[in-house]
Amino acid sequence: MERSTSIALVIAIIFIQLVLFAAAYSFQNCIENPANRSSFNCINRRQTNISALVQDLPGRATSLNISHNYVSHIPPRSMSHLWHLKNLRIDCNRLKKVSTHAFLNLTQLKMLNLSSNNIETIEPLAFIDLQNLTELVLSKNSLQNVQPQVFWDLEKLQILNFRINSLSNFSEIVESVAHLQGLKELDLCDNHLDSLHHSLSLPPSLSTLHICKNHLYTLECNSTFLNRIRLLDLSNNLKLQTDSFIGLDLRAISYLRLRSTSVSALALLKLSNVKPGYVDYSGLTLNSSAKLMRLCSLLRKRLKKLHKLTLQGNNILTLSDGTFKDCPVVTLTLDLSRNHLKNTTCLRFMRGQNHLESIILEHNLLCHIETCHDKQKMSFPNLTSLSFRYNRIRDVYPFAFSQTPRLTTLKLNINNIAYLDRKALKGLTHLTTLRLDNNLLTDLFESTFSDLSQLKTLNLRNNRISVIFNGTFHSLSLLHILDLGGNKITHFEHGAFGGLYSLANLYLDGNYLRQIDSCQFWRLGATLQVLDLKGNFIRYLKRYTQSPFVNLTQLKDLKLNGQLPHGMILLPNAFFRGLQNLTSLYLGNNKISSLQSDIFEDLASLEFLSLDDNYDGVKQLQAGVFKNQRKPKRLNAENMGIRSLSAEVFGNLTELRMLTLPKNALQTVDEALLKNLSKLHYLDLRLNPISCTCPNRWLKNWTSRNHQVQLVYHYDLMCGDVHGAHFYNFDTKVCYLDLGIYLFASTSTLIILLSTIPLLYVKLYWKLKYSYYVFRSWFSEHWRRLREKEEECQYDAFISYNSADEKWVLEQLLPNLEGGGSSSFRLCLHHRDFVPGRGIVDNIVAAVYGGRKTVCVVSQHYLNSEWCSLEIQLASYRLFQEFRDVLLLVFLEPIPERQLSAYHRMRKVMLKKTYLQWPGNDCTDPEKAQELFWNQLRRALRSANDSHQVEDEGEKEGEGECFSNPRPVDDETCYLKP
Numbered sequence: 001m002e003r004s005t006s007i008a009l010v011i012a013i014i015f016i017q018l019v020l021f022a023a024a025y026s027f028q029n030c031i032e033n034p035a036n037r038s039s040f041n042c043i044n045r046r047q048t049n050i051s052a053l054v055q056d057l058p059g060r061a062t063s064l065n066i067s068h069n070y071v072s073h074i075p076p077r078s079m080s081h082l083w084h085l086k087n088l089r090i091d092c093n094r095l096k097k098v099s100t101h102a103f104l105n106l107t108q109l110k111m112l113n114l115s116s117n118n119i120e121t122i123e124p125l126a127f128i129d130l131q132n133l134t135e136l137v138l139s140k141n142s143l144q145n146v147q148p149q150v151f152w153d154l155e156k157l158q159i160l161n162f163r164i165n166s167l168s169n170f171s172e173i174v175e176s177v178a179h180l181q182g183l184k185e186l187d188l189c190d191n192h193l194d195s196l197h198h199s200l201s202l203p204p205s206l207s208t209l210h211i212c213k214n215h216l217y218t219l220e221c222n223s224t225f226l227n228r229i230r231l232l233d234l235s236n237n238l239k240l241q242t243d244s245f246i247g248l249d250l251r252a253i254s255y256l257r258l259r260s261t262s263v264s265a266l267a268l269l270k271l272s273n274v275k276p277g278y279v280d281y282s283g284l285t286l287n288s289s290a291k292l293m294r295l296c297s298l299l300r301k302r303l304k305k306l307h308k309l310t311l312q313g314n315n316i317l318t319l320s321d322g323t324f325k326d327c328p329v330v331t332l333t334l335d336l337s338r339n340h341l342k343n344t345t346c347l348r349f350m351r352g353q354n355h356l357e358s359i360i361l362e363h364n365l366l367c368h369i370e371t372c373h374d375k376q377k378m379s380f381p382n383l384t385s386l387s388f389r390y391n392r393i394r395d396v397y398p399f400a401f402s403q404t405p406r407l408t409t410l411k412l413n414i415n416n417i418a419y420l421d422r423k424a425l426k427g428l429t430h431l432t433t434l435r436l437d438n439n440l441l442t443d444l445f446e447s448t449f450s451d452l453s454q455l456k457t458l459n460l461r462n463n464r465i466s467v468i469f470n471g472t473f474h475s476l477s478l479l480h481i482l483d484l485g486g487n488k489i490t491h492f493e494h495g496a497f498g499g500l501y502s503l504a505n506l507y508l509d510g511n512y513l514r515q516i517d518s519c520q521f522w523r524l525g526a527t528l529q530v531l532d533l534k535g536n537f538i539r540y541l542k543r544y545t546q547s548p549f550v551n552l553t554q555l556k557d558l559k560l561n562g563q564l565p566h567g568m569i570l571l572p573n574a575f576f577r578g579l580q581n582l583t584s585l586y587l588g589n590n591k592i593s594s595l596q597s598d599i600f601e602d603l604a605s606l607e608f609l610s611l612d613d614n615y616d617g618v619k620q621l622q623a624g625v626f627k628n629q630r631k632p633k634r635l636n637a638e639n640m641g642i643r644s645l646s647a648e649v650f651g652n653l654t655e656l657r658m659l660t661l662p663k664n665a666l667q668t669v670d671e672a673l674l675k676n677l678s679k680l681h682y683l684d685l686r687l688n689p690i691s692c693t694c695p696n697r698w699l700k701n702w703t704s705r706n707h708q709v710q711l712v713y714h715y716d717l718m719c720g721d722v723h724g725a726h727f728y729n730f731d732t733k734v735c736y737l738d739l740g741i742y743l744f745a746s747t748s749t750l751i752i753l754l755s756t757i758p759l760l761y762v763k764l765y766w767k768l769k770y771s772y773y774v775f776r777s778w779f780s781e782h783w784r785r786l787r788e789k790e791e792e793c794q795y796d797a798f799i800s801y802n803s804a805d806e807k808w809v810l811e812q813l814l815p816n817l818e819g820g821g822s823s824s825f826r827l828c829l830h831h832r833d834f835v836p837g838r839g840i841v842d843n844i845v846a847a848v849y850g851g852r853k854t855v856c857v858v859s860q861h862y863l864n865s866e867w868c869s870l871e872i873q874l875a876s877y878r879l880f881q882e883f884r885d886v887l888l889l890v891f892l893e894p895i896p897e898r899q900l901s902a903y904h905r906m907r908k909v910m911l912k913k914t915y916l917q918w919p920g921n922d923c924t925d926p927e928k929a930q931e932l933f934w935n936q937l938r939r940a941l942r943s944a945n946d947s948h949q950v951e952d953e954g955e956k957e958g959e960g961e962c963f964s965n966p967r968p969v970d971d972e973t974c975y976l977k978p
């Protein structure tokens with residue numbers, strides 16, 4: 001019965017645990033995207049078996065990425081339970097072939113990426129069921145052939161990518177795709193095709209055809225074969241001849257790419273019906289102004305207007321004045337990137353092309369941008385975008401852009417600009433974006449940006465600026481984004497940010513700032529939303545300093561992570577005061593040694609906090625450190641050395657959705673915590689030494705049964721305390737079993753004790769008590785000695801009496817029994833003969849066993865005394881158990897029978913044998929009666945101890961009524977009748 005109750009109890013406990021927690025779930029090899037719960041990433045798992053990767057994914061998955069694994073084979077139906085999949089990436093694996101029925105049941109799939117494998121063969125029924133597939137990527141494989149039927153089911157296919165394979169038979173490819181009525185794009189770049197010989201036609205829907213980087217020398221196709229193609233890329237077919245285009249209908253082309261072929265642009269325009277405005281003239285060795293002018297006049301004959309003239313990679317060294325003046329009007333873009341131009345010559349080569357909107361001069365050899373005089377002003381009134389990226393520009397001279405005053409975007413980034421004249425940007429009053437990043441600028445002057453009143457984005461990242469002077473940005477009242485990251489800024493002058501009335505994003509990361517104070521930022525308070533101070537040298541030595549952010553009430557995003565060289569270490573008190581709108585705070589990698597419990601108190605709007613990589617610092621987060629944080633949805637505390645995850649610390653983060661805690665020292669997780677975090681759905685505990693002991697058994701159950709919280713890679717979690725064991729394997733049954741046994745043992749013992757103790761008490765109290773003493777003594781040396789002494793019988797009698805009756809004993813009993821003569825007895829009295837220093841019980845035992853007889857002097861007091869009871873019990877034990885009649889009862893006063901009934905053992909003695917009644921002084925002849933009494937007593941003391949003799953003797957002793965009276969005396973009667 002006890003057993004079943006304890007089992008019930010255990011079951012109840014388990015049940016309560018199940019009900020109380022929203023449990024976690026996890027996937028063997030995948031992480032569910034916390035932002036999109038139907039998207040799964042299973043990358044970098046070193047898995048060879050695709051089933052192991054996907055078997056435990058739920059059917060609701062729509063997006064799956066299993067790239068960067070070692071999968072070499074996709075067995076039939078291996079993903080058929082994932083029939084809601086829309087995107088599937090299996091790139092960067094070791095697939096050798098795509099086998100039959102590999103994607104069975106994936107009828108919803110739209111995108112399949114199989115690139116970067118070693119696929120050599122695709123079996124005929126490999127793609128069966130993929131009738132909704134729109135994009136198939138097979139790039140970077142080892143395909144040499146494509147079977148005509150493989151794409152049979154892909155009715156909706158729009159994009160097919162074969163880039164970087166070893167295909168050589170174009171006709172075969174066309175055959176395999178000819179039926180695909182929706183195909184729009186076919187990429188065959190980087191294969192081994194040498195002609196476009198074909199037997200079937202391309203699907204009429206096909207508009208984009210990439211055949212770059214093959215071995216084409218001729219096209220060999222029907223004249224109408226390409227007549228629906230709009231984008232045709234034939235670049236990097238080094239041997240491709242102009243003749244190949246003879247007779248080919250290219251009217252539909254809107255972009256023809258021919259760079260690095262042997263095609264002659266001029267000849268092509270003559271013999272082909274391609275629209276000249278849509279040819280990309282890059283890489284066609286149009287390397288001199290003369291050739292370009294010839295091209296222009298040719299174009300001019302056929303066109304009035306040109307959107308875009310692309311002349312990349314033509315090895316152009318210089319361009320003479322007015323090179324493009326005979327071209328049709330170029331309205332949009334002139335692209336001269338990747339040539340060898342050394343000088344912009346104030347864009348004089350563009351003279352006459354004043355409708356142009358954009359000029360691109362990237363990847364040239366420009367060394368400086370020279371002064372352009374005012375007479376050329378307004379020569380390009382519509383030019384809004386100019387890019388000089390990737391040149392070698394060192395100097396930008398005054399008035400360098402005066403001929404392009406309408407510029408809105410100027411890209412001077414990725415050059416060697418060390419000298420930017422104070423007047424270089426004069427006149428650019430329309431400029432909104434200025435890129436000066438990745439140069440060698442050291443100084444910015446007050447006048448440098450003074451005309452740029454419309455500027456919205458200024459990027460000065462990665463220069464060598466060390467000081468920002470007063471008023472540098474004073475005219476930039478519309479500036480929205482200022483990027484000063486990656487410079488050598490050590491400080492700002494007091495009014496450095498003056499005039500930046502609209503600044504929202506300020507990037508100061510990667511500088512040499514040692515301190516920040518509120519004066520620097522207070523002008524920005526009304527607008528600044530993003531402040532990046534990552535990777536500076538900010539460090540505080542005092543706890544008490546004014547918050548540098550006190551004015552930044554609009555700030556939403558603050559990065560302070562990774563301060564050099566050793567981190568911030570200390571966060572001053574009330575450091576974040578004023579940041580009441582901050583939503584994201586990055587404090588990672590700072591070795592912050594402790595976080596005061598009120599440090600985040602002012603951040604009432606915080607939604608994201610990153611404290612990662614503070615390993616050498618914070619070991620213990622203080623209770624209440626997040627007490628004001630009701631809003632955080634994401635907390636990143638990776639690699640912080642956190643030892644415990646307790647409700648006191650994290651319990652207030654009730655809105656938390658994502659908790660990222662890898663690489664900590666967590667051994668246990670507080671059960672109460674996860675109850676508090678009711679909205680949590682992503683918990684990352686990877687690389688923590690979670691302990692596989694019973695205190696964590698709830699975690700084990702929680703992780704295995706629940707559907708709210710994803711515990712990332714739960715199956716990889718190792719036991720911190722058992723080398724090589726997995727947490728998910730740890731057997732919690734042991735814990736419950738222990739509990740059960742414990743409960744069973746304790747309850748049953750309790751019940752047995754409760755039911756037996758009263759019984760024992762009633763039945764065996766004295767026996768047990770005696771046995772206990774005997775047992776105790778038996779082990780001791782005493783006992784042995786006692787036995788020896790007993791044989792000698794140290795005393796004739798041990799007198800057991802209550803101290804209240806001492807007077808009688810001393811005045812009456814002692815003189816009468818010890819009084820000398822032949823009838824003298826050796827008596828043992830406790831007050832006199834007990835060995836001092838020995839336990840009283842031992843003394844009593846010794847006395848009872850040391851005397852031949854034990855005389856109990858019974859009175860009211862005696863009956864009430866504990867020790868006396870023990871003495872009489874011991875003596876009666878000898879009487880009943882050892883059959884040694886040692887007991888003599890002497891009643892000092894009449895005891896009523898009802899009173900005696902409580903001492904049933906004594907009654908038993910009285911019933912069994914006779915006793916003596918002290919006559920007192922009330923009888924008619926007290927002296928005679930007392931005389932008789934002493935005689936009787938002496939005789940009894942002298943008698944032998946054997947009980948049968950006692951009985952005999954009892955019968956003989958019939959001399960007085962008292963002695964033969966088997967009943968205890970009544971109150972009024974004396975044993976001698978008058």
Ligand SMILES: *[C@@H]1O[C@H](CO)[C@@H](O)[C@H](O)[C@H]1NC(C)=O
Binds near residue numbers: 083105
């Ligand atoms: C295949 O997809 C259907 C729904 O189209 C689904 O009911 C079935 O369970 C899937 N088969 C397997 C083996 O999962």
Ligand SMILES: *[C@@H]1O[C@H](CO)[C@@H](O)[C@H](O)[C@H]1NC(C)=O
Binds near residue numbers: 354381
């Ligand atoms: C500049 O562009 C506008 C349209 O944006 C056009 O109306 C105007 O004629 C162009 N100016 C020149 C000089 O081409």
Ligand SMILES: *[C@@H]1O[C@H](CO)[C@@H](O)[C@H](O)[C@H]1NC(C)=O
Binds near residue numbers: 518522525526
């Ligand atoms: C910024 O702080 C200064 C004092 O430090 C104060 O005078 C000013 O009003 C504050 N501005 C804003 C926008 O809070």
